[in-house]
Amino acid sequence: MAASHTAPKVYIALGSNLADPNAQLNEAISRLRQVSGITITAYSSIYSSHPVGPQDQPDYANAVVEITTNLSPQTLLKVLKNIEAEQGRTAGRRWGERLIDLDIILYGNQEIRTPDLTIPHLEMANRNFVLLPLAEIAPHTTLPCGTTILALIDKCPDNPLHKIGAFKH
Numbered sequence: 187m188a189a190s191h192t193a194p195k196v197y198i199a200l201g202s203n204l205a206d207p208n209a210q211l212n213e214a215i216s217r218l219r220q221v222s223g224i225t226i227t228a229y230s231s232i233y234s235s236h237p238v239g240p241q242d243q244p245d246y247a248n249a250v251v252e253i254t255t256n257l258s259p260q261t262l263l264k265v266l267k268n269i270e271a272e273q274g275r276t277a278g279r280r281w282g283e284r285l286i287d288l289d290i291i292l293y294g295n296q297e298i299r300t301p302d303l304t305i306p307h308l309e310m311a312n313r314n315f316v317l318l319p320l321a322e323i324a325p326h327t328t329l330p331c332g333t334t335i336l337a338l339i340d341k342c343p344d345n346p347l348h349k350i351g352a353f354k355h
């Protein structure tokens with residue numbers, strides 16, 4: 187079943203810093219494209235950023251994609267966790283290195299607080315490696331609380347970003 191034209195815009199942040207991070211991001215995109223009910227509608231550039239957590243790990247490749255979907259937020263979360271597992275992600279240290287990390291940043295105008303899912307993403311306001319790629323593809327986005335992405339960027343701690351690539355469409 188294809189995503190309908192009334193499906194909400196959803197933003198997913200992607201990150202990797204192991205085993206050819208650009209390839210990991212592209213693999214995740216390839217897997218997302220294969221999911222019934224998801225249509226990818228925009229891609230940010232791929233950026234390099236320093237790790238937020240322990241500094242004894244490689245820099246990250248980060249990006250954001252916009253999708254439309256008829257999947258519920260909880261079902262989409264399960265799909266993303268399955269993609270991470272299929273790509274070989276295993277539990278590691280908090281904010282440590284990872285093969286792939288897929289997070290739902292925004293799901294339409296919904297606010298969700300459950301034990302396993304928080305939307306808008308809890309840490310997005312502190313992550314310019316999420317905010318800047320998001321602003322690249324959706325600069326006029328406003329959170330459910332009324333705060334704009336651009337206002338969040340103005341207050342976000344600095345973490346130098348560098349464009350390092352683009353997705354293979």
